[in-house]
Amino acid sequence: xxxIENLHVRYGAIHALRGVSLxxxxxxxxxxxxxxxxxxSTLLKAVSGLIRPSEGRMRFAGTQELGRLASCExxxxxxxxxxxxxxIFSNLTVIENLEVGAYLRRDSEVKKDREWIWELFPRxxxxxxxxxxxxSGGEQxxxxxxxxxxxxxxxxxxxxxSLGLAPLMVQTIFRTIRQINGKGASxxxxxxxxxxxxxxxHRGYVLQTGEMVLSGTGPELMETEQVKRFYLGEA
Amino acid sequence: MExxxxxxxxxxxxxxxxxxxxxxxxxxxxxxxxxxxxxxDVFMLGAMLSIYxxxxxxxxxxxxxxxLGATLLFAMAxxxxxxxxxxxxxxxxxxxxxxxxxxxxxxxxxxxxENVGQLRQVFGPTPQPFPALIQTKTVAQWGSxxxxxxxxxVLLVALGLMAGLHVFVHHTRFGLAMRAVAHxxxxxxxxxxxxxxxxxxxxxxxxxxAGAAGVLWGLSYPVINPMTGFVPGIKAFVAAVLGGVGSxxxxxxxxxxxxxxxxxxxxxxxxxxxxxIAFVILILVLLARPTGLLGRKEVEKV
Amino acid sequence: MKVFWQNNMALLVVLLVVAAAGFxxxxxxxxxxxxxxxxxxxxxxxxxxxxxINGITGQFSxxxxxxxxxxxxxxxxxxxxxAGPWLNGLALGGAQKMVVEFVALGxxxxxxxVAAALAGFVVGMPALxxxxxxxxxxxLGFGEIIRIVFQNTEQLGGxxxxxxxxxxxxxxxxxxxxxxxxxxIWRLVHSVKGKSFFAIREDEFAAATVGIDTTKYKVxxxxxxxxxxxxxxxxxxxxxxGYITPAQxxxxxxxxxxxxxxxxxxxxxxxxxxxxxxxxxxxEILRGFAEYRLVVYSLLLVLVMLxxxxxxxxxxxxxxxxxxxxxxxxxxx
Numbered sequence: 001x002x003x004i005e006n007l008h009v010r011y012g013a014i015h016a017l018r019g020v021s022l023x024x025x026x027x028x029x030x031x032x033x034x035x036x037x038x039x040x041s042t043l044l045k046a047v048s049g050l051i052r053p054s055e056g057r058m059r060f061a062g063t064q065e066l067g068r069l070a071s072c073e074x075x076x077x078x079x080x081x082x083x084x085x086x087x088i089f090s091n092l093t094v095i096e097n098l099e100v101g102a103y104l105r106r107d108s109e110v111k112k113d114r115e116w117i118w119e120l121f122p123r124x125x126x127x128x129x130x131x132x133x134x135x136s137g138g139e140q141x142x143x144x145x146x147x148x149x150x151x152x153x154x155x156x157x158x159x160x161x162s163l164g165l166a167p168l169m170v171q172t173i174f175r176t177i178r179q180i181n182g183k184g185a186s187x188x189x190x191x192x193x194x195x196x197x198x199x200x201x202h203r204g205y206v207l208q209t210g211e212m213v214l215s216g217t218g219p220e221l222m223e224t225e226q227v228k229r230f231y232l233g234e235a
Numbered sequence: 236m237e238x239x240x241x242x243x244x245x246x247x248x249x250x251x252x253x254x255x256x257x258x259x260x261x262x263x264x265x266x267x268x269x270x271x272x273x274x275x276d277v278f279m280l281g282a283m284l285s286i287y288x289x290x291x292x293x294x295x296x297x298x299x300x301x302x303l304g305a306t307l308l309f310a311m312a313x314x315x316x317x318x319x320x321x322x323x324x325x326x327x328x329x330x331x332x333x334x335x336x337x338x339x340x341x342x343x344x345x346x347x348x349e350n351v352g353q354l355r356q357v358f359g360p361t362p363q364p365f366p367a368l369i370q371t372k373t374v375a376q377w378g379s380x381x382x383x384x385x386x387x388x389v390l391l392v393a394l395g396l397m398a399g400l401h402v403f404v405h406h407t408r409f410g411l412a413m414r415a416v417a418h419x420x421x422x423x424x425x426x427x428x429x430x431x432x433x434x435x436x437x438x439x440x441x442x443x444x445a446g447a448a449g450v451l452w453g454l455s456y457p458v459i460n461p462m463t464g465f466v467p468g469i470k471a472f473v474a475a476v477l478g479g480v481g482s483x484x485x486x487x488x489x490x491x492x493x494x495x496x497x498x499x500x501x502x503x504x505x506x507x508x509x510x511x512i513a514f515v516i517l518i519l520v521l522l523a524r525p526t527g528l529l530g531r532k533e534v535e536k537v
Numbered sequence: 538m539k540v541f542w543q544n545n546m547a548l549l550v551v552l553l554v555v556a557a558a559g560f561x562x563x564x565x566x567x568x569x570x571x572x573x574x575x576x577x578x579x580x581x582x583x584x585x586x587x588x589x590i591n592g593i594t595g596q597f598s599x600x601x602x603x604x605x606x607x608x609x610x611x612x613x614x615x616x617x618x619x620a621g622p623w624l625n626g627l628a629l630g631g632a633q634k635m636v637v638e639f640v641a642l643g644x645x646x647x648x649x650x651v652a653a654a655l656a657g658f659v660v661g662m663p664a665l666x667x668x669x670x671x672x673x674x675x676x677l678g679f680g681e682i683i684r685i686v687f688q689n690t691e692q693l694g695g696x697x698x699x700x701x702x703x704x705x706x707x708x709x710x711x712x713x714x715x716x717x718x719x720x721x722i723w724r725l726v727h728s729v730k731g732k733s734f735f736a737i738r739e740d741e742f743a744a745a746t747v748g749i750d751t752t753k754y755k756v757x758x759x760x761x762x763x764x765x766x767x768x769x770x771x772x773x774x775x776x777x778x779g780y781i782t783p784a785q786x787x788x789x790x791x792x793x794x795x796x797x798x799x800x801x802x803x804x805x806x807x808x809x810x811x812x813x814x815x816x817x818x819x820x821e822i823l824r825g826f827a828e829y830r831l832v833v834y835s836l837l838l839v840l841v842m843l844x845x846x847x848x849x850x851x852x853x854x855x856x857x858x859x860x861x862x863x864x865x866x867x868x869x870x
Binding site for chain 2: 595597663664666667669670671673674675677678679681682685686688689696788792795796799803828829831832834835836838839842843846
């Protein structure tokens with residue numbers, strides 16, 4: 001679904017990504033883990049067209065070249081993003097946030113998809129007419145995910161969905177990620193919470209100071225010494 | 236008492252016009268965080284070009300509803316186009332520049348319109364009379380309090396356009412996009428909203444309202460010169476700040492409050508202080524409640 | 538003492554040259570060119586002092602003409618009420634008269650500057666809490682309020698204006714002030730503490746986190762800028778015309794000064810001097826095209842923003858040969 005080859009990103013003199021390669025296969029959840037400043041968000045920004053890579057290829061769905069595409073063209077291609085820190089529109093109501101997510105769609109099934117979001121997150125249904133600013137952190141994350149799903153993405157990019165959430169809420173969010181994947185969407189999950197991420201992921205990647213140091217299936221990675229020590233906190 | 240009510244009525248008329256101009260400031264500030272200094276001058280162009288339009292079509296010689304309607308539509312269309320051109324030519328290339336550069340460019344555009352307008356080959360520096368597009372009539376009288384049809388008309392058109400804008404912003408796809416872009420360009424872009432087009436559309440919309448305000452101004456104060464836009468422009472901006480920049484109902488409230496304050500100051504204090512009152516209010520608001528009466532608190536992004 | 542002479546030798550030489558030139562110009566220069574030179578000097582004071590606020594400290598004031606008005610009217614009041622009649626009563630002549638008038642002008646100018654500085658303090662303390670465009674519009678408002686107040690003060694001539702008795706601000710007086718103003722601001726911003734001004738300009742939050750009292754420095758910049766605006770106002774009021782009206786200090790004047798700062802380069806003192814001189818001379822050179830002057834101004838402003846937003850000089854300075862290793866400010870990439 002998404003193939004990244006030898007991606008380089010530079011911010012002025014800083015070489016933030018140094019030849020990173022990664023693959024998200026159709027129907028899979030791929031997790032990208034790494035510490036603060038490893039380049040995880042940079043990679044997502046490159047994929048979503050917010051920054052231009054200096055080198056490398058990004059291909060979507062076999063043919064579409066990314067990297068030159070403006071970020072507002074991405075949704076049209078079937079890629080949808082849940083940005084870091086949720087970035088919901090707090091000046092809009094809950095339901096309007098979902099409408100923004102479905103901005104490019106003019107088909108008749110928008111309502112049906114909205115029902116599906118209400119089913120995924122019943123708490124949002126109860127608050128649909130409220131200002132999104134009144135939601136709790138967890139509810140805002142639900143809304144951000146719901147909003148991204150409204151465009152019916154083939155690939156969903158999630159940037160640190162567990163950040164700043166209570167443990168119970170983190171579990172709910174990850175359960176939902178599985179559910180969404182069950183419906184057929186491929187997912188690229190960027191996380192610091194390696195434990196949760198590798199549990200749901202089919203495939204995992206470990207990024208360290210701009211370089212990909214490990215990759216493998218989720219369970220494989222969880223068994224490696226390095227991951228255990230540095231990311232899972234086991235002695 | 237009647238003279239007090241007369242002043243209130245004056246203030247309502249003036250405030251309606253200020254509110255219409257303020258809407259443009261507020262909408263543009265919402266999506267671009269820019270005080271569009273040239274907005275007052277677009278308003279002036281609305282009034283000025285309407286004079287030429289009315290002359291050319293002959294509507295100026297024969298008061299008629301048709302003439303008024305046509306002039307209003309003309310002013311809105313031509314100002315909308317001018318606003319769009321300004322955005323494309325002067326502001327779009329500065330999208331990623333520091334905000335201060337954008338502000339200075341806006342000041343430059345404002346000066347350019349005023350000074351080109353003052354050239355003899357364009358409008359010239361001398362004031363031009365605004366044609367009587369409708370015959371002024373007294374429609375109601377209580378004692379010494381008189382209500383003219385122009386006052387009613389100005390208020391109705393202003394309120395009508397504001398109601399239209401409200402519906403547009405809250406019940407159309409473009410309105411939703413505008414509100415999303417106003418909150419966060421980047422995320423709106425990730426949702427597939429072309430922020431550039433939305434900003435362009437916002438300029439066109441705000442400028443069209445300024446064009447309509449220009450015609451209403453011309454009907455009320457029928458002498459127009461190229462500098463006409465400067466002071467009302469700043470006062471309308473004050474109205475936008477007073478109501479809360481970025482807030483559409485705020486612009487409405489702020490416009491009427493400034494209109495009333497000015498009208499009452501001119502009557503009870505001195506007409507020379509009427510231009511100062513808006514600034515006094517501005518400074519009090521900025522110091523006491525910078526978010527304005529209806530504005531939402533905004534956390535400055537670092 | 539020796540250090541003092543070493544540091545100020547150049548300055549004293551420049552001041553002596555200015556005085557000598559003033560003496561010569563007064564006798565041999567055509568009054569028309571003389572007046573233009575005086576105008577250029579006043580413009581230099583105004584633009585360099587505004588650059589301290591807008592360029593070097595990165596605040597954005599649109600009310601400089603208001604502080605100029607405070608200085609002009611304060612000095613006018615002093616001259617009309619006290620200095621003028623007193624000088625008249627002395628009935629001096631010749632060199633004695635020249636010296637006394639020069640000293641009187643100095644006192645008047647300082648009074649104008651102090652009055653404007655006080656106004657700047659009163660306005661700046663609250664207004665500098667605002668950022669960017671809000672500060673711009675607030676200072677524009679203050680400037681207009683100041684102007685409208687003078688317009689309504691009948692004791693100072695109201696809207697009709699007021700005529701001012703001698704002393705007259707001649708070439709020497711104006712350029713001594715200009716040289717002192719430039720030297721003072723140059724030294725201030727190139728001193729160790731002066732780096733704080735640039736730091737605030739680059740990033741106010743970051744400046745605060747490294748312990749710079751940002752409010753203090755912003756107020757210092759604003760008060761000093763206002764002081765020199767007041768000095769320029771006093772010089773302007775006492776120039777050959779000897780007549781001022783409130784309309785001369787309107788928002789358009791403030792905006793014109795901002796244009797000069799921007800064109801010269803936000804942060805460049807030498808750029809400000811060049812811009813002030815060039816844009817004061819330009820309309821005189823383009824006499825026949827007087828009505829196009831402001832069109833050219835505004836077009837320049839837009840074009841410079843689109844093509845070279847840092848202004849013609851950017852942050853760069855033209856340095857005189859005797860400047861010893863001044864502080865080099867490098868903008869962050």
